[in-house]
Amino acid sequence: MEQGRLQTLDRGLTVLRLLAESADGLKIAALAERLGVHRAIAYRIVNTLADHGMVHRLAGGRIVLGSGALLLxxxxxxxxxxxxxxxxxxxxxxxxxxxxxxxxxxxxxxxxxxxxxxxxxxxxxxxxxxxxxxxxxxxxxxxxxxxxxxxxxxxxxxxxxxxxxxxxxxxxxxxxxxxxxxxxxxxxxxxxxxxxxxxxxxxxxxxxxxxxxxxxxxxxxxxxxxx
Missing domain, CATH: 3.30.450.40 (GAF domain)
Structure with missing residues (x-):
């Protein structure tokens, strides 16, 4: 991590990029693996993004971009x-x-x-x-x-x-x-x-x-x- 960068924000933005590049969304386990973090950390990042409408959970557990990201x-x-x-x-x-x-x-x-x-x-x-x-x-x-x-x-x-x-x-x-x-x-x-x-x-x-x-x-x- 470069000096001056916020790790949590960096990870949240990385999640948005990964979801934007995925046609069908990703599950928590896949996000955690790509971020190189524990599933619990990935889960908290997704929860925070979901609270702001940036991501949405599908019934099968996959995470996709939400309406907030689409508006952006x-x-x-x-x-x-x-x-x-x-x-x-x-x-x-x-x-x-x-x-x-x-x-x-x-x-x-x-x-x-x-x-x-x-x-x-x-x-x-x-x-x-x-x-x-x-x-x-x-x-x-x-x-x-x-x-x-x-x-x-x-x-x-x-x-x-x-x-x-x-x-x-x-x-x-x-x-x-x-x-x-x-x-x-x-x-x-x-x-x-x-x-x-x-x-x-x-x-x-x-x-x-x-x-x-x-x-x-x-x-x-x-x-x-x-x-």
Whole structure:
């Protein structure tokens, strides 16, 4: 434990992170093992978190995130949009195309923020809430490219990881060209947040302009989120 850190708070936050990373929740014994503490200590930490609505006990004994944690997550997503908005708007102007921020939700990528350039009339209107499989489209492939390499990664993901951006044509809409880059976030600071930043336009998209602007904007947003 580093000097200046509160051990109990550190353990409580670790429990929240472990539960956020677990699709089905964890039992007290598993939490105790991962924390390296006695079950009684893990039980007290869970009780305290439950009193604040941060975790919830299911009938089978598994612990999952509670409504309090979900509320914090919703507020965090709102803060993400507020921090990202100037970056997304500036990217739209630099690339001369509709810009968007997507986040991973399960096996899908979901657009949470979009912006259109002021002086371009033939924009693709990319709606907030638009959802696509991560395996299709520039945004999803970029999110996959931001993950640690896997032996079974498809070629588009490998190429996007090597290039620093994904480039797709017509995968989600006929005539549309998309360029996206993963936002390189610290896994320690953002263990469950995966997002990409990109642009989309019709065939007239200036590819050279986009592939210069998109990775730079993704790096800028990562720096903003790092504080």
């Amino acid at each position: 997550g919703a507020r965090a997503e709102g803060n993400l949009r507020a921090l990202a908005r100037p970056v997304v708007e500036a990217l739209a102007e630099r690339a001369g195309a509709t810009a968007f921020l997507s986040v991973a939700q399960g096996e899908d990528g979901v657009a949470v923020l979009t912006a259109e350039p002021r002086d371009t009339f033939l924009n693709i209107h990319y709606r907030v809430g638009t959802r696509h499989p991560l395996s299709r489209g520039a945004a999803g492939i970029a999110i996959l490219a931001g993950r640690p390499p896997q032996d079974d990664d498809p070629e588009p993901v490998r190429r996007a990881r090597a290039d620093g951006y994904s480039l797709t044509r017509g995968e989600l809409q006929a005539g549309a060209v998309g360029v996206s880059s993963p936002v390189p976030l610290s896994r320690e600071a953002y263990p469950t947040l995966e997002c990409s930043l990109g642009v989309v336009a019709l065939d007239g998209l200036d590819i050279d302009r986009a592939v210069a602007a998109v990775p730079a904007a993704a790096a800028e947003l990562a720096a903003q989120l790092a504080g």
